[in-house]
Amino acid sequence: MLKERVVFDDLEIGQLAVDLDDQEPEDVIEWALNTFGENVAIVTALQADGMAILDMAYQMSPEVRVLTVDTGRLPPETLAFVDDVRRRYPLVRFDVRRPDHGEVDAMVRRNGTELFRESVENRLMCCQIRKVRPLTQALEGLDAWFTGLRRDQWASRAAITKVQLDHDHDGIVKVNPLADWSAEEVDEYLREFDVPVHPLYAQGFTSIGCQPCTRPVRDGEDDRAGRWWWESDAPKECGMHCPIETGGFEHEVHAILGEANEDGY
């Protein structure tokens, strides 16, 4: 029997955002687990914020669902870390998504493997095909997802609330338990509870994504300065957490995929 969806409207979620705003992350997570049950998942690249949420949720619901994506360009340290996390949290239900081979092949054949260095549009297209689409597909059927977004990460994230409707993904609920935490508070939690941390943090990385698009940050730089560092005046976002409005972008993706279909992919 199909499970009934748990759906909120804008007014309800606005009131919930107010009610939950001064709640601790654990309380927000507990509310979400109780409200959405099986139909909520932690979406994470296993960075510090996601690991804190995973650890908190595991204490309450060890079989919590975790979604992550292997873009095909991850550093080997990330792939090894996934195994470490599986060992530490053996009951977690991991769902590792991968991009569509045909879409990746078509993009690379037309634009090359390093297309993301050539323009912001190309970079957003690569993120869309390798990361956003697999995750978007994984969100289908869910009522809510946890993110590790924090208000102090980047200007585009300054106004996030602890719960919000995700109109880019069928109006499901986005739960941001760490919205009002700082990076220091997250680190403190990880140390206190001996939570595994990604090994690249020890090498100066502060935000870890695909290998060719991530570098360590220098003293005084913003935490996300190591992502797509060659770009100027572009949001440090992959498109998962904000609408992409780059004019011909969607047209370009469709053109590539159209060509791919003609080629039999």
Ligand code: SF4
């Ligand atoms: S981070 Fe870089 S390699 Fe990874 S999907 Fe985005 S553009 Fe492509």
